[in-house]
Amino acid sequence: MAAGASGCSGLLPFLRLLGQLKRVPRTGWVYRNVAKPESVSDHMYRMAMMALVTEDKTLNKDRCIRLALVHDMAECIVGDIAPADNISKEEKHRREEAAMQQLTQLLSEDLRKEIYELWEEYENQRTAEAKFVKQLDQCEMILQAFEYEELENTPGRLQDFYDSTAGKFVHPEILQLVSLINTERNKKIAAASHPHS
Numbered sequence: 638m639a640a641g642a643s644g645c646s647g648l649l650p651f652l653r654l655l656g657q658l659k660r661v662p663r664t665g666w667v668y669r670n671v672a673k674p675e676s677v678s679d680h681m682y683r684m685a686m687m688a689l690v691t692e693d694k695t696l697n698k699d700r701c702i703r704l705a706l707v708h709d710m711a712e713c714i715v716g717d718i719a720p721a722d723n724i725s726k727e728e729k730h731r732r733e734e735a736a737m738q739q740l741t742q743l744l745s746e747d748l749r750k751e752i753y754e755l756w757e758e759y760e761n762q763r764t765a766e767a768k769f770v771k772q773l774d775q776c777e778m779i780l781q782a783f784e785y786e787e788l789e790n791t792p793g794r795l796q797d798f799y800d801s802t803a804g805k806f807v808h809p810e811i812l813q814l815v816s817l818i819n820t821e822r823n824k825k826i827a828a829a830s831h832p833h834s
Contacts, residue, residue: 648743658676661676664718664721665798669794681709683780684705684773688702689702692810701766710736712736720801737756759771769808772811775805776806779798779802779818780814782795783822793829
């Protein structure tokens with residue numbers, strides 16, 4: 638089948654599979670009984686916006702946005718595999734790799750190559766952009782944890798998500814954002830433990 642024909646006839650199935658990301662809840666929140674947990678696409682959208690607003694001129698911003706949009710794409714097929722699922726990193730990678738091949742097969746050769754290579758770049762974590770986006774992934778998660786604690790009025794309840802990111806942040810912009818999140822969060826925790834002070 639010609640690449641053009643494949644790209645055109647596969648576009649609707651590709652977009653419909655991607656649409657599943659709107660309906661795949663983030664597993665970590667489900668396991669912690671968060672009411673109305675965000676979807677994978679909710680998470681990736683804010684990550685892409687975080688990449689868009691970076692001030693770091695040494696990074697290829699466009700590439701960072703693309704990496705953020707592609708990094709969890711496989712989850713429309715395999716679901717959001719969390720550490721608590723006890724699936725090895727190798728098996729998780731194998732499943733996601735097969736899903737990315739299945740997804741990108743629906744596209745023209747150029748697009749297939751572009752999207753698959755972006756996913757591989759994120760997975761391999763060898764470029765400055767991939768490392769930055771990985772930190773955005775973790776930072777977005779703790780920002781979301783903070784928001785859930787606020788929404789549910791349960792300051793400090795999702796501490797394990799913060800603990801899982803200890804030592805993972807090195808980019809100055811992200812360190813600054815994490816510091817702001819922690820300051821706000823610690824105020825809420827302190828206010829809850831001393832309601833009359």
